[in-house]
Amino acid sequence: MKKGLIIAAGVIIALVGFFINGVNRVVTLDESVKEAWSQVENQLQRRNDLIPNLVNTVKGYTVHEKEIFKYVADARAKLAGAISKNRPISEKITAARDLDGALSRLLLIVENYPDLKANQNFAQLMDELAGTENRIAVERMRYNRAVNLFNAYIRRIPGSFFASLKNLSSAAYFKAEEKATQLPQVKF
DSSP states (O other), X not given: OHHHHHHHHHHHHHHHHHHHHHHHHHHHHHHHHHHHHHHXXXXXXXXXXXXXXXXXXXXXXXXXXXXXXXXXXXXXXXXXXXXXXXXXXXXXXXXXXXXXXXXXXXXXXXXXXXXXXXOHHHHHHHHHHHHHHHHHHHHHHHHHHHHHHHHHHHHSTTHHHHHHHTTOOOOOOOOOOGGGGXXXXXXX
């Protein structure tokens, strides 16, 4: 009788431990995704802060290129709004992609102004922006890695059970747009 009671108590303790461990794991993975996205946002904000200086420097050389400046400003405002408000990550990813496209167009225009590329302020801003772009790429990779671990766990048993208990669903990957493989065209 005592032996059966000890075995039953051991099984109950093991089940409770399994349950607690499963819930803790799904919460930890979810928090890892949120932390990784926060790091992406930090770098996007850094880039957002650099852009007005870059645009103002370029404006002095490219007075007739007003359309691109509006495009960059609009994309930057969209990203800033998505980051500052509690928007879904998928909306933030779209806004970040729009800003990537705007910056690509701006940098293509810069290629047509050799004097601008020789400007020390511009060169310094471009170095800062290049460093930030590298940081963004690293943080996107880390975010996608966290999303991969989380999504894989919640698609398997028992992870799916624990995710449903916490009302958690798959996280969105930060993917490049299909048109990112195509060269942008700038027409004057």
